[in-house]
Amino acid sequence: MYRAVRMADNLPLLEPFTKQHTYCTYCPKMCRFSCPVSVAQSSETTTPWAKMTSAHHVNDGNLDMSETVAASWYGCSGCLRCRTHCTHRNEVAATLYAARAEAVQLGRAPKQAINVLQEHERRAQNAARAGSRLFAESTTETGAEVMYFPGCTANVLCADDAVAGWRATQALADAPVRAVADRCCGLPLLEAGDPEGFRSAAAEVLSAISEASLVVFLDPGCLHALKVGSVRHDLTPPADRMIHLSELAARHIDRIEPLPKPITARYHDPCRLGRGLGVYEAPRRVLAKILGNEVEEFHQNRDDSICAGAGGQLPRTDPETAAAIAKDRLAQHAWVGGGTIVTACPGSARQLSENGSDTVLSFASLLAESCRGNR
Ligand code: SF4
Ligand code: SF4
Structure with missing residues (x-):
């Protein structure tokens, strides 16, 4: 049942983000250049300023939440690049996810987003079945202190990556490892506009990993x-025990051996690993050891890296824009010399491969082959 839209109705889910959308509304668009969606679409409507300002005015009752306005809120890959270029470090993506949730509740969200929500249960179950098959032996292991979480994308679409990450974690962890591959973290629900669904899925995963000494x-x-x-959804994750595979590898770099012949590759920073979690140097250090060379860099790297277009449900709500963003990133790669790309995110690797690069290496696969004992 949809809530009725009334002018001058404040949007309750936007309430925690009042400061954010108000700052944007009165900002002279300082981060205008930073948004890959706006650049790919050559559109003012999807600049961070425009998306946030329309949310502000809808919240104040000065603008109707039309389907066109709501659709603009889905023009965000969640890349966080605007935050880098914002004096206030404004959380645009999180604010837009809340606006999306209001659009879903008020029946104004685009049908592609509703499809994401309606298909989620079936897709999550498929991913859980795929994960359970991939890690059939490990998931029943008891007494494991270290847990490995591959994620739905890898379980279904990049099984080689999922298994490579598992092999590397087993080789590097100092304890028995158990794979947690039978459930989804709920991120697609958050991005498509169902924060309650996300909270429930995330709470289940956090409960499943609560006893682990480390989760990779x-x-x-x-x-x-x-x-x-x-x-942000009132859960309490064991943050100090949750790390990315690249951080585990950096802790045990002495157990990593270089490839027999050095190779060169350019590192693409995954948005959520870099800007999201501040992990920039661990993958670079590990790759330098594996490749026998420092990684080459994009002109825009680390906190200014440009995304591959795989986030925010953009490939499902607006595949054309998602593909255009990936092609922009590949053009930047060609501009600084081309060659091989390596990245530490299965979704980014897949997005770049599908949009024209035949030379994308997976961090997990390289690592699995380079761990002492796996050769
Ligand atoms: S995110 Fe920051 S820089 Fe960008 S429009 Fe909002 S207040 Fe301005
Ligand atoms: S998070 Fe990224 S895609 Fe979203 S508005 Fe900011 S720059 Fe654009």
């Missing part, structure tokens, strides 16, 4: 959602 994540999106996103 392959997908930075899942890690960011559970470690950072869940806190």
Whole structure:
């Protein structure tokens, strides 16, 4: 049942973000250039300022929440680049996710977003079945102190990556490892506009990992959602025990051996690993050891890195824009010399591969082959 839309009705889910959308509304668009969606669409409507300002005016009752306005809120990959270029470090993506939730409740969300929500249960079950098959032997292991969370994307679409991350974690952890591959963190629900659904899924995962001494994540999106996103939804993750695979590898760099022949590759910072979690140097240090070379850099790297278009449900709500963003990133790669790309996010690797790069290496696969004992 949808709530009725009334002018001058404040949007309750936007209430915690009042400061954010108000700051944007009175800002002279300082981060205008930073949004990959706005750049790919050559559109003013999807600049961070425009999306936040329309949310502000809808909240104040000065603008009708039309389907066009609501659709603009889905023009965000959640890349966090605008935050880097904002003096206030404004949380645009989180604010827009709340606006999306209002659009869903008021029946104004685009049908592609509603499809994401309606299909989620079936997709999560498929991913859980795929994960349970991949890790059939490990999931029943008891007494494991370290847990490995591959994530739905890897379980279904990048099984080699999921298994590589598992092999690397087993080789590097100082304890028995158990895979937690039979449940979704709920991130697609948060991004599509169902925060309650996200909270419930995230709470289940946090309960499943509560006893672990360490939880190693392959997908930075899942890690960011559970470690950072869940806190905004009143959950208490064991943050100091939740790390990315690259951080585990950096802790045990002495157990990593270089490839027989050095190779060169350019590192693409996954948005949620870099800007989201502040993990920039661990993958670079580990890759330097594996490749026998410092990684090459994009012109825009680390906190100014530009996303591959795989986040925020953009590939499902607006595949054309998501593909255009990936192609922009590949053009930036070509501009600084081309060659091989390596990244530490299964979704980013897949997005870049599908949009024209035939030379994307997976961090997890390289690591699995380079761990002492796996050769
Ligand atoms: S995110 Fe910051 S820089 Fe960008 S429009 Fe909002 S207040 Fe301005
Ligand atoms: S988080 Fe990224 S995609 Fe979203 S508005 Fe900011 S720059 Fe644009």
